[in-house]
Amino acid sequence: DAKTTQPNSMESNEEEPVHLPCNHSTISGTDYIHWYRQLPSQGPEYVIHGLTSNVNNRMASLAIAEDRKSSTLILHRATLRDAAVYYCILSLLNSGNTPLVFGKGTRLSVIA
Amino acid sequence: EPEVTQTPSHQVTQMGQEVILRCVPISNHLYFYWYRQILGQKVEFLVSFYNNEISEKSEIFDDQFSVERPDGSNFTLKIRSTKLEDSAMYFCASRYGRIANTGELFFGEGSRLTVL
Numbered sequence: 001d002a003k004t005t006q007p008n009s010m011e012s013n014e015e016e017p018v019h020l021p022c023n024h025s026t027i028s029g030t031d032y033i034h035w036y037r038q039l040p041s042q043g044p045e046y047v048i049h050g051l052t053s054n055v056n057n058r059m060a061s062l063a064i065a066e067d068r069k070s071s072t073l074i075l076h077r078a079t080l081r082d083a084a085v086y087y088c089i090l091s092l093l094n095s096g097n098t099p100l101v102f103g104k105g106t107r108l109s110v111i112a
Numbered sequence: 113e114p115e116v117t118q119t120p121s122h123q124v125t126q127m128g129q130e131v132i133l134r135c136v137p138i139s140n141h142l143y144f145y146w147y148r149q150i151l152g153q154k155v156e157f158l159v160s161f162y163n164n165e166i167s168e169k170s171e172i173f174d175d176q177f178s179v180e181r182p183d184g185s186n187f188t189l190k191i192r193s194t195k196l197e198d199s200a201m202y203f204c205a206s207r208y209g210r211i212a213n214t215g216e217l218f219f220g221e222g223s224r225l226t227v228l
Contacts, residue, residue, distance in 0.1 A: 036217075043116075043203045043219030044155060087155075099145055099168060100217060102155040 004088045009107045012078045020073040020106055022088030027068050032091050034100060035062065035073045037084040044087065044102070047073065083110045114138045116220035118204050124226045128193050133223045135187045135204030144187045145205040145217070146179065148172070155203065161187065194227045201225075 005023040012018040024033065035047040048055055048062045050071075055062040061074040075082055087105040092098060117136045125131050137144055146158040159179055160167040166179065178190045187206075191198055201222040 038155070043205075043222050044217075045219065046216040049216075099157045099160050101157055102147075104154050 006106045011109045018075040025069045034089045036087045039084045118220035122224040131191045133189045137206030141206035143207040147203045148200040150200045199227045
């Protein structure tokens with residue numbers, strides 16, 4: 001399985017943008033890039049996913065490097081509620097029922 | 113908004129006892145999963161289920177574990193003889209279609225299992 005590397009922790013000030021990096025240098029052409037987050041005492045929650053192009057949704061933006069060896073999750077204005085562990089995960093294009101495998105993720109702290 | 117629901121939210125049991133954790137996935141979803149998270153550790157995959165059979169399972173999912181979808185709505189995880197190391201938060205998840213089409217895996221709030 002292609003692996004991802006994320007910083008253990010990051011800190012941000014409230015209402016400022018946050019850029020969460022993920023390295024996936026062994027990604028294959030058919031791997032999707034997923035981001036999930038886990039708020040304290042809750043189950044993981046989908047954030048965004050993409051293949052090659054940058055993606056935007058109501059929660060965040062995903063910027064994917066041209067060579068796809070890295071990506072960045074962008075929270076445009078961090079709030080206290082965004083404090084969570086953020087996971088960057090790869091999965092095959094047509095993985096069917098192949099499960100998502102969570103790593104240790106990045107623990108984001110948001111300071112008021 | 114549709115959600116995955118899990119019961120019980122917390123169960124305390126004695127070592128060696130059987131435990132059943134229940135999940136109601138989102139109604140039109142087709143793929144079902146159980147994950148667990150030991151306190152302070154990462155979320156670990158246990159088993160995936162599709163078309164009424166196990167698709168994939170991890171090394172953690174040994175003979176003490178079983179899953180079933182008894183009535184088309186519930187999805188259960190049974191631990192036959194609990195061990196201390198089974199103490200964890202157990203998450204159920206479901207998905208409608210393939211990753212390429214939908215991407216989103218919906219998780220429940222979890223069932224905390226404490227084995228004494």
